[in-house]
Amino acid sequence: MTLTLPPAEAARELVEPVLREAVGRLDPHTARVARYHFGWTDDSGQPRADGGKALRPTLAVLSGRAAGADVARCLPAAAAVELVHAFSLLHDDVMDDDPVRRHRPAAWTVFGRSAAILCGNALLTLAVDLLLEQGTPGYVAAARALNLATLSLIAGQAQDLAFQDRDDVTREECLRMSRRKTAALLACACSIGVTAVEGPAGLAAALAAFGTEAGLAFQLADDLLGIWGRTEVTGKPVLSDLRTRKKSLPVVAALTGPTEAGRRLADLLARPEPLTEPDLHDAARLIEQAGGRAWAELEAERRLDAATRHLADADMPADVRDSFLHIARFLAFRDH
Template sequence: MSSPTTREWGTAVSPTTLMRWARELVSPALRAAIAGLPAPERRVAGYHRGWHEADGSRPTDGADEGGKAVRPALTLLAAQAVGGPAECAVPGAVAVELVHDFSLLHDDVIDGDALRRHRPAAWAVYGTPAAVLTGDALLVCALRVLSGVPEPRGEAASKEMVEALADLMRGQSEDIAFEKAATVEAADYLAMAEGKTGALMGASCALGGVLAGASEQRVSDLRDFGRRLGVAYQCVDDLLGIWGESERSGKPVGADLAARKKSLPVVAALSAGGPAAERLASLYLGSEPLSESDIALAVTLIEESGGRERTELEAERQLAAAFRALSRARPVPEVYHRLHQVAWTLTHRDH
């Protein structure tokens, strides 16, 4: 699917249309990349993306088709934002989608989440070793895709991804460490989120600029846009993890509370002081998973302590910072509006 012009699309394009466009443009190259994996990892990756069922049959009606293509859309739009064609950024879009799937496969194993995209998670179907190895294979595949881009942009793109991966690993490590930490400051949590979620969104946007031949400053501004958007996205994700609906999100709601994970609403509530915060702290002192009644109590205490409100305000603050960074990148006006729409939708979702 070629990149539509303003005349074909009009000035107002729905985020749904943009995601479908990105998915259709990237899909052939993505499928080709995954087809090059060894058969066992190819099978797990295809199931994870919703391309087939565990037995290899065609997906049932309503299969997710591998997610919403958020990060590929950001990469393609970022290339257009600096005046390049979306097609030049396809390798970057494929790479970020492969890395995203790598992180999801590993996340589900680490967190013990048995549900992903409305279906059993890959590790629950094929076993932990198969899921971990498939994640590793996808990571290698992503770097191989970028290494195939002609120089000098290929080298710059590979470096961008490696730096993002370093931040991603740091964020994941800190996220796990926070589970056992007695206290976590909001600033430390936000720094973790910038790595865990912001790094890959930042790379998604930066890669679009790199592959379109943008200046280092414009690439930096695009990266900052993606990173701030990623942190805002994580704030919203934390809210949905407590107040969302599992039936709509395709993943368990309340699981983070049951495991006593310190998401931003919890961190904000614990630092608020007062009876509700103290009672929440006592709930988090134990080691066994919280019961359903304890989870319900924790939700009430978090809200009473202001954890929900403070997280909503932080999401708004990060989104505003993202839009400022995007403006600094001097994007093509029509593409600015498309990126603005995507960012707004990502941070104002209810599932």
């Protein structure tokens, strides 16, 4: 199943002016890295148009609409979430030595590791400043919620890095790590609009629970694409996660199952020498034979069902609920 995010729900055009104004506060060198990372310019600083899908800003705007607020009241919150997401991607690419982001060279390969790290730090600081300068109790609470989500994201990233030196990672540990690293920020995006406009606490809690489950479905889909995704669609090399021997969810599911294929996969990944192209294709085949791919696909569906249940009793306009559900399906079944 392939789904696209409907243009009517994409918040990019509404949020981008807020993001551009925030980035404009940075020093010229850091702002140049940020503009490149956001897809607004090329590596020489010339304008271009190639942003991301703006999933998190869209969710934040929907969150405010769920509480009956005007979209304009939610835009600083939506921009702040996107700034934190951008910070995490900048740092992730450096830590993972990932040379490609959205079909072009990652920022660190163009401007250097130090510049990319500094830019990420600056974007994180801007996110909190953008919320606090609104000066309302709701936005102060939103800043607190975003800080907590960021701390969770960092803890999840640290745990993910630690997994690479272990051969005994369990499926449950991997899910907990994904809940921190990926789902926490999505949960925040789904609820921060309600918090910012001082909407019902029960609605914010329901949307955060929805976002957590949708975030886990997103990570499962991302892990599947990291092994079986096509380069022309994902913008990354085929079998990219296997090249770095990443302990992604399909891999851990395969390694922890009681199968001969799983044992052979463990032996293959334990080799000290770099994996060859035939090795990588063998590893992908063994993961599938050991049930890792099937488990991840079924788990993504299960998480989507759980997300749907969290929305069932939440009081919000029907069109907003439908939009949340459409995005959740996109997250679980996307091919890019």
